[in-house]
Structure formats: C-alpha cells, structure tokens
Amino acid sequence: MPRQKIAEYLEDFQIGNFLFQTKDGEKVLTGGTLRMESSTLNAAVLSPVGSWDEIDLKSMVIVTLEHQELIYHIQAEVLPEVEKDEQVQQQEAVPAKNARKLRFEIKDLQLLAQKRRFFRIDSEVGLKCWITTPSACFLVGPTRVNLSGSGLRFMTEETLAKGQRINIQLTLPSQAMGHITCEGRVIRVCSARTAHQEVIVELEKLHMKDQDLLVGLCLAEQRKQLGLRADYRHR
Numbered sequence: 001m002p003r004q005k006i007a008e009y010l011e012d013f014q015i016g017n018f019l020f021q022t023k024d025g026e027k028v029l030t031g032g033t034l035r036m037e038s039s040t041l042n043a044a045v046l047s048p049v050g051s052w053d054e055i056d057l058k059s060m061v062i063v064t065l066e067h068q069e070l071i072y073h074i075q076a077e078v079l080p081e082v083e084k085d086e087q088v089q090q091q092e093a094v095p096a097k098n099a100r101k102l103r104f105e106i107k108d109l110q111l112l113a114q115k116r117r118f119f120r121i122d123s124e125v126g127l128k129c130w131i132t133t134p135s136a137c138f139l140v141g142p143t144r145v146n147l148s149g150s151g152l153r154f155m156t157e158e159t160l161a162k163g164q165r166i167n168i169q170l171t172l173p174s175q176a177m178g179h180i181t182c183e184g185r186v187i188r189v190c191s192a193r194t195a196h197q198e199v200i201v202e203l204e205k206l207h208m209k210d211q212d213l214l215v216g217l218c219l220a221e222q223r224k225q226l227g228l229r230a231d232y233r234h235r
Helices: 003-010 086-091 208-233
Strands: 015-022 026-036 040-046 061-067 070-079 099-112 121-130 142-147 151-156 165-171 179-191 197-204
Touching: 015 040, 015 208, 026 099, 026 208, 040 070, 061 208, 121 208, 142 208, 165 197, 179 208
Parallel strands: none
Antiparallel strands: 015 026, 015 061, 026 040, 040 099, 061 070, 070 099, 121 142, 121 165, 142 151, 151 197, 165 179, 179 197
16 A cells, blocks of 8 residues: 555544564554655554563564444554654543553554454354253364454254253463453354354453453464465565
8 A cells, every 4th residue: 555545544543553572472552643645654652561572572563443343453663762753742532550661663554344343353262051961961072163352153963942041151262361251242153064053142241351351361362363475475
C-alpha cells in the first residue's frame, strides 16, 4: 500500500492492540492514537503489568485496529524517542499516567475482509465440553478447532441444538497460558456426511483476562502468518 494512503486509512482509529515481543514470548498491550503521519504512528501505549524492561522495543510490532467490523493489521517498528518542541507537544493529547508515548514506523498494512469481532485461527487445543457435570464430558483431549476471542468451532459426535448452553474448558497450546473455563451458547449446527456435526459456539461468562489470552493467541498466530507472507515477498 502506498505510504501516502496509510494515514487516510487510519485517521478514524482511536485505539488498538499492540503485540510486542518479550523475553519470554509475546504480550498484547492496549494503546490510543495521538497523532498520525504518512508513515508514522504516534501512540500512547498502556504500561505492561510487569515493567517495560521485559518488552523488546527493537523487534517488529503487530498493531491490530478494528473499524466498522473490519480488521486492519499493521507491521511496524518502534522508532527512537526524540525531543519535541513545545508546539508539537501541545498538539498531542496528554496520555494516561500509566501510558508511554511511542513512535512507530509503519512497514506494512493489511485489511482482513472479515466482519467478525475477532480474528480467527485454526489451532489444536485441549478441549473438554459437558452439559451438566464435568464427569460427563463429550469431548476430551487435543482437538482441532477454529478459535477467536469470542467463539469456537469444532466437530463432535454429540447431538447439540441451536441455543443450547454447554460448559467449556480450554487448555491453550502454551502451558504458561493455563486453562480457560467458561460457558458457551450454540449458535449454529451444521450436519456433516459422517457421524460428526460441526458446532459453532459463542463464548459467554468469559473473564476479561481469559479473553485477553485468547486474543493474544490469535494475534501471535497472525504474526506468524504475516511473517511468512513477508518472507515470501522478499524471495
């Protein structure tokens, strides 16, 4: 995308998610746009739970922005901090006390033409599902699913109906992420040619920290996909 067009695409955005590399993996932080230039994004990024020392500011950052149910992904690099004159400082909004002003050089921007609340990925997770008690699970063990921060799609032999509520326990690929337990509401059931049926579930009663884990997992997978595309373009 021509750099002079980037600012036109992003001028309506006020907040987004920033996926940083850390010493132990990856971390998603929230930030708000302060000022946009043709190829530079100035943002106030909320401080991590730990400290900024664990954040690798020299690695590529993935910025995720949502607008009118569409999702934009930006590959960017953190630029060195520079001194600004008083006039420029007055033009910029004052960030929250727990936020840090950062400048990002935009390397690439992609639009995902999907009208979903969160980006979806295919992943293998530990999955347990039950209707009444955990001892009566109808799905146990590693399962290939389609996953987002708000929903889940999987195949099962269990007969489920639209509108039915089930209990779900997810074990995410990284052991550090641990388990997520929540309720789900079946919003679609598709019959397959086999004895299985495809079930789409909307996740409910999901703690915010657990949803952040799911979103982080999806963003990490998106980062891998963007990296593969970048490698392919440079061959």
